[in-house]
Amino acid sequence: MYTDDQIAALYDVLGPWAKSDDFYLDLVMDAQSVLDVGCGTGMQLHRAREAGHTGRLVGIDPDPSMLRIARRYPDIDWLDGTAASMTFAGEFDLAIMMGHAFQVLITDDDVRASLAAIKRALAPGGRFAFETRNPLARAWERWNPENATEVDAPWGERVRVSHVVKSVTGDVVSMTETTSAVDGTSERVDHGDIRFLDIDSLAGFLEEAGFEIEAQYGTWDRAAFEPSSPEIITIARR
Numbered sequence: 558m559y560t561d562d563q564i565a566a567l568y569d570v571l572g573p574w575a576k577s578d579d580f581y582l583d584l585v586m587d588a589q590s591v592l593d594v595g596c597g598t599g600m601q602l603h604r605a606r607e608a609g610h611t612g613r614l615v616g617i618d619p620d621p622s623m624l625r626i627a628r629r630y631p632d633i634d635w636l637d638g639t640a641a642s643m644t645f646a647g648e649f650d651l652a653i654m655m656g657h658a659f660q661v662l663i664t665d666d667d668v669r670a671s672l673a674a675i676k677r678a679l680a681p682g683g684r685f686a687f688e689t690r691n692p693l694a695r696a697w698e699r700w701n702p703e704n705a706t707e708v709d710a711p712w713g714e715r716v717r718v719s720h721v722v723k724s725v726t727g728d729v730v731s732m733t734e735t736t737s738a739v740d741g742t743s744e745r746v747d748h749g750d751i752r753f754l755d756i757d758s759l760a761g762f763l764e765e766a767g768f769e770i771e772a773q774y775g776t777w778d779r780a781a782f783e784p785s786s787p788e789i790i791t792i793a794r795r
């Protein structure tokens with residue numbers, strides 16, 4: 558049975574630096590003070606510091622194992638907490654919520670409370686950039702054992718990670734993630750829910766929270782959003 562720390566250590570191996578990270582890095586480097594909500598292992602802010610960002614960088618995440626990895630990087634504030642728990646007031650030019658972290662907000666109440674806290678954290682005119690998978694592209698239909706990924710784990714073992722969708726109820730997809738040694742000696746199954754807000758519902762929540770949508774893209778190349786786009790990438794202004 559793998560530990561929480563091992564599962565967190567696999568995270569960056571399974572999802573190495575990609576186009577989406579470059580998209581956010583451009584925004585981060587242009588902002589003086591940045592808040593990364595659901596920062597995970599902290600790769601984005603770490604890269605920003607390495608690239609010469611000299612301003613304030615703060616990452617927040619409720620998962621202690623992810624934070625333990627993030628805290629290896631100095632000169633960045635790493636905080637334990639959820640989006641909704643944040644009490645920052647007018648302190649940041651930019652907030653980001655990347656790696657589909659926004660989709661872990663399942664209930665309307667949590668979406669509202671999280672957006673309210675993010676808005677409060679931003680200075681007037683500050684921007685919130687985040688993405689959520691476009692439900693019309695139905696990504697969950699490809700989350701099955703035939704599309705399992707195999708990687709070399711940092712502890713020197715070959716592991717396989719696969720997903721099974723258990724239910725789709727409204728816009729919430731419930732699934733399991735199975736991490737197993739390819740030789741079959743160890744296995745761990747985690748359960749998770751992910752919400753796929755459609756573009757109109759998302760706009761409604763943002764407007765209600767007091768955000769104005771400045772730009773919306775469907776791909777990391779900044780192509781305009783269209784119904785077949787894989788992502789809904791939003792830059793909203795307080």
Ligand SMILES: C[S@@+](CC[C@H](N)C(=O)[O-])C[C@H]1O[C@@H](n2cnc3c(N)ncnc32)[C@H](O)[C@@H]1O
Pocket residue numbers: 594595596597598617618619620623638639640641654655656657658661662
């Ligand atoms: C898919 S990971 C994305 C991590 C990171 N942003 C990235 O791009 O690699 C989702 C992250 O959201 C965090 N998370 C879960 N619930 C949260 C909440 N209510 N508020 C903020 N972050 C949350 C998880 O602990 C996890 O690290």
